[in-house]
Amino acid sequence: xxxxxxxxxxxxxxxxxxxxxxxxxxxxxxxxxxxxxxxxxxxxxxxxxxxxxxxxxxxxxxxxxxxxxxxxxxxxxxxxxxxxxxxxxxxxxxxxxxxxxxxxxxxxxxxxxxxxxxxxxxxxxxxxxxxxxxxxxxxxxxxxxxxxxxxxxxxxxxxxxxxxxxxxxxxxxxxxxxxxxxxxxxxxxxxxxxxxxxxxxxxxxxxxxxxxxxxxxxxxxxxxxxxxxxxxxxxxxxxxxxxxxxxxxxxxxxxxxxxxxxxxxxxxxxxxxxxxxxxxxxxxxxxxxxxxxxxxxxxxxxxxxxxxxxxxxxxxxxxxxxxxxxxxxxxxxxxxxxxxxxxxxxxxxxxxxxxxxxxxxxxxxxxxxxxxxxxxxxxxxxxxxxxxxxxxxxxxxxxxxxxxxxxxxxxxxxxxxxxxxxxxxxxxxxxxxxxxxxxxxxxxxxxxxxxxxxxxxxxxxxxxxxxxxxxxxxxxxxxxxxxxxxxxx
Amino acid sequence: xxxxxxxxxxxxxxxxxxxxxxxxxxxxxxxxxxxxxxxxxxxxxxxxxxxxxxxxxxxxxxxxxxxxxxxxxxxxxxxxxxxxxxxxxxxxxxxxxxxxxxxxxxxxxxxxxxxxxxxxxxxxxxxxxxxxxxxxxxxxxxxxxxxxxxxxxxxxxxxxxxxxxxxxxxxxxxxxxxxxxxxxxxxxxxxxxxxxxxxxxxxxxxxxxxxxxxxxxxxxxxxxxxxxxxxxxxxxxxxxxxxxxx
Numbered sequence: 001x002x003x004x005x006x007x008x009x010x011x012x013x014x015x016x017x018x019x020x021x022x023x024x025x026x027x028x029x030x031x032x033x034x035x036x037x038x039x040x041x042x043x044x045x046x047x048x049x050x051x052x053x054x055x056x057x058x059x060x061x062x063x064x065x066x067x068x069x070x071x072x073x074x075x076x077x078x079x080x081x082x083x084x085x086x087x088x089x090x091x092x093x094x095x096x097x098x099x100x101x102x103x104x105x106x107x108x109x110x111x112x113x114x115x116x117x118x119x120x121x122x123x124x125x126x127x128x129x130x131x132x133x134x135x136x137x138x139x140x141x142x143x144x145x146x147x148x149x150x151x152x153x154x155x156x157x158x159x160x161x162x163x164x165x166x167x168x169x170x171x172x173x174x175x176x177x178x179x180x181x182x183x184x185x186x187x188x189x190x191x192x193x194x195x196x197x198x199x200x201x202x203x204x205x206x207x208x209x210x211x212x213x214x215x216x217x218x219x220x221x222x223x224x225x226x227x228x229x230x231x232x233x234x235x236x237x238x239x240x241x242x243x244x245x246x247x248x249x250x251x252x253x254x255x256x257x258x259x260x261x262x263x264x265x266x267x268x269x270x271x272x273x274x275x276x277x278x279x280x281x282x283x284x285x286x287x288x289x290x291x292x293x294x295x296x297x298x299x300x301x302x303x304x305x306x307x308x309x310x311x312x313x314x315x316x317x318x319x320x321x322x323x324x325x326x327x328x329x330x331x332x333x334x335x336x337x338x339x340x341x342x343x344x345x346x347x348x349x350x351x352x353x354x355x356x357x358x359x360x361x362x363x364x365x366x367x368x369x370x371x372x373x374x375x376x377x378x379x380x381x382x383x384x385x386x387x388x389x390x391x392x393x394x395x396x397x398x399x400x401x402x403x404x405x406x407x408x409x410x411x412x413x414x415x416x417x418x419x420x421x422x423x424x425x426x427x428x429x430x431x432x433x434x435x436x437x438x439x440x441x442x443x444x445x446x447x448x449x450x451x452x453x454x455x456x457x458x459x460x461x462x463x464x465x466x467x468x469x470x471x472x473x474x475x476x477x478x479x480x481x482x483x484x485x486x487x488x489x
Numbered sequence: 490x491x492x493x494x495x496x497x498x499x500x501x502x503x504x505x506x507x508x509x510x511x512x513x514x515x516x517x518x519x520x521x522x523x524x525x526x527x528x529x530x531x532x533x534x535x536x537x538x539x540x541x542x543x544x545x546x547x548x549x550x551x552x553x554x555x556x557x558x559x560x561x562x563x564x565x566x567x568x569x570x571x572x573x574x575x576x577x578x579x580x581x582x583x584x585x586x587x588x589x590x591x592x593x594x595x596x597x598x599x600x601x602x603x604x605x606x607x608x609x610x611x612x613x614x615x616x617x618x619x620x621x622x623x624x625x626x627x628x629x630x631x632x633x634x635x636x637x638x639x640x641x642x643x644x645x646x647x648x649x650x651x652x653x654x655x656x657x658x659x660x661x662x663x664x665x666x667x668x669x670x671x672x673x674x675x676x677x678x679x680x681x682x683x684x685x686x687x688x689x690x691x692x693x694x695x696x697x698x699x700x701x702x703x704x705x706x707x708x709x710x711x712x713x714x715x716x717x718x719x720x721x722x723x724x725x726x727x728x729x730x731x732x733x734x735x
Contacts, residue, residue, distance in 0.1 A: 435577070436540075436541075437575075437577045438577050438578075438579055440539050440540065440561070441573065441576070441577045441579070442579075442591075443538075443560075443561040443562045443565070444537050444538075444539070444561055444562075444565055444570075444571050444573075445565055445587075445588075445591035445594075445595075445647065445651065446562050446565035446566045446591050446592075446594045446595035446598065446651070447562060447590055447591050447594045448562055448594060449562075451590065451594065455579070455582055455587070455590060456579060456582070458581070458582065459579055459580055459581025459582035459630065460580065460581055461581070462580075462581035462582075463581070
């Protein structure tokens with residue numbers, strides 16, 4: 001009974017939320033320190049010195065930069081990527097005009113920022129109501145605050161901005177930085193390794209079940225600025241953490257670049273659940289503006305019986321290029337990827353996953369739901385690779401595409417490579433349209449066309465939504481409803 | 490309640506209804522029989538406002554309103570229900586959620602308060618019990634993986650929850666075994682009341698053994714060609730439709 005009531009409330013939230021357009025599209029008028037556009041070794045030295053970084057980290061950055069200069073933009077994706085002028089972007093912008101080091105306490109955060117996050121619905125106060133979620137907020141290039149740090153510290157969990165982690169726990173950062181996504185991994189990962197400015201760091205000690213959801217909220221505010229954040233999560237033996245990330249940006253006519261790297265490490269029996277609701281500004285109806293989202297996310301199931309689960313709901317960005325992956329190194333380890341990617345208007349998405357089976361009895365599950373509306377292009381790209389020694393590896397992949405309207409397209413590119421005869425790989429794929437019959441059926445029962453579409457889409461995504469934590473599931477549904485606007489008529 | 494006068498309608502490019510007239514008063518049960526292709530389903534779809542049927546002339550008055558000028562969801566909200574011949578599947582949407590969305594959309598249109606989930610749950614649990622149907626019907630996604638009979642039962646169950654004023658059953662009996670037929674007929678009989686009318690489209694007399702109609706009409710070549718009481722259905726069962734042409 002209670003569950004039913006929750007569902008009603010949830011619907012109300014979804015409805016209220018859905019009435020708004022891209023409500024995150026406002027600009028915060030705040031004094032900031034932004035370095036001039038341009039990228040060379042001096043830029044990198046400047047970023048590093050702003051952050052008082054140790055020499056080894058500057059060397060890491062410079063090495064990555066030199067690699068990057070030798071690399072080319074990847075062109076294999078089903079995306080039309082306009083040439084990006086990397087010299088026209090500013091690589092560092094901080095809202096702390098006077099004090100360049102992020103404030104140590106939430107009390108010191110500029111009230112304008114608190115207001116910004118209030119408007120976005122992100123709690124910077126440690127209010128009772130939201131006591132279940134600790135948040136690190138990244139505004140342009142810096143983390144402006146992390147909640148519940150003290151409480152988490154009691155159980156040994158480290159949750160801080162990346163910059164702070166570099167100062168306070170250099171040994172951990174040094175050990176794991178680049179251990180899952182090497183600096184030279186790909187063009188955008190190399191760029192990130194060279195210029196990353198902030199992000200979140202999470203360390204869960206052995207045997208600890210993180211007592212609350214951890215979350216990072218990324219916000220791009222400054223004009224002509226790219227955001228290059230880095231997230232590193234390490235879960236020691238027998239630990240558990242659930243981590244959420246959300247992202248928004250103002251509506252601007254220019255495109256903005258977001259190139260992030262996320263690395264996860266799970267030791268023996270550790271479980272990491274990583275959920276994303278990506279709502280970067282998608283551009284307007286004509287395809288002007290929007291974020292270019294080039295992200296490398298990868299988890300290393302290092303230990304036996306470890307598990308990494310990626311859940312993503314992608315509705316934003318003009319271009320999405322993103323393949324959260326799992327390296328299943330430990331025996332009996334498992335990886336999961338649950339994804340809803342919705343594209344509308346002129347948005348393009350090429351997203352999917354890689355499941356690399358190295359250990360014995362490793363298992364992976366891939367559920368991908370692509371929804372294309374308007375003139376958008378939506379591609380699933382996945383790789384399942386089973387190494388020679390990965391006896392009895394199993395994979396199940398299901399990718400479903402839903403088309404709404406006549407001018408959009410869905411594409412599926414599943415790749416499998418198996419070097420072991422004992423592997424069991426299953427793949428299912430469907431493409432469907434919201435049928436006239438389904439719509440008519442709903443209409444005949446009294447449901448309006450708009451509600452009918454959202455009902456049908458919601459049903460289509462159910463398998464993924466149920467993987468999201470409650471608050472995020474509500475937000476995700478609301479986002480889909482907003483993104484579906486103009487899907488009919 | 491419903492007055493259809495000299496209605497013409499096309500399905501696709503084809504003229505199907507050719508001057509059909511029919512009057513249904515509150516509380517009456519009308520059975521529509523007739524050969525394949527006569528336009529029986531087209532009549533149901535026309536009344537429900539399904540876009541694949543285009544009215545070409547004539548008028549339909551329903552409770553004092555020009556029915557053909559209303560959108561399908563508006564017709565539903567003022568009490569027109571169509572039990573589909575081929576109910577569609579909606580994956581991932583559970584039946585109960587679907588029904589509550591539908592009921593509250595109708596209530597909203599009528600200016601009534603939404604039914605909260607506790608009230609709704611009590612109501613559907615009672616209905617499912619009254620209608621002798623299984624609880625799991627509520628939790629399953631709309632019609633997904635349902636057998637033919639289950640789909641038809643679900644239509645009747647939805648009708649019970651939505652409590653329409655005018656219910657049109659489009660061959661709800663086809664493909665049902667005798668037990669399922671009884672459950673469906675029981676459902677309809679429970680809903681019979683002085684202010685609720687039914688149009689039952691069927692090929693077979695056997696449904697009418699369980700749901701006793703006030704009138705039986707024969708629809709042939711887009712028109713009602715003969716009307717009578719329940720005995721007409723028995724005659725048709727014995728003699729077929731051929732004799733009507735003479």
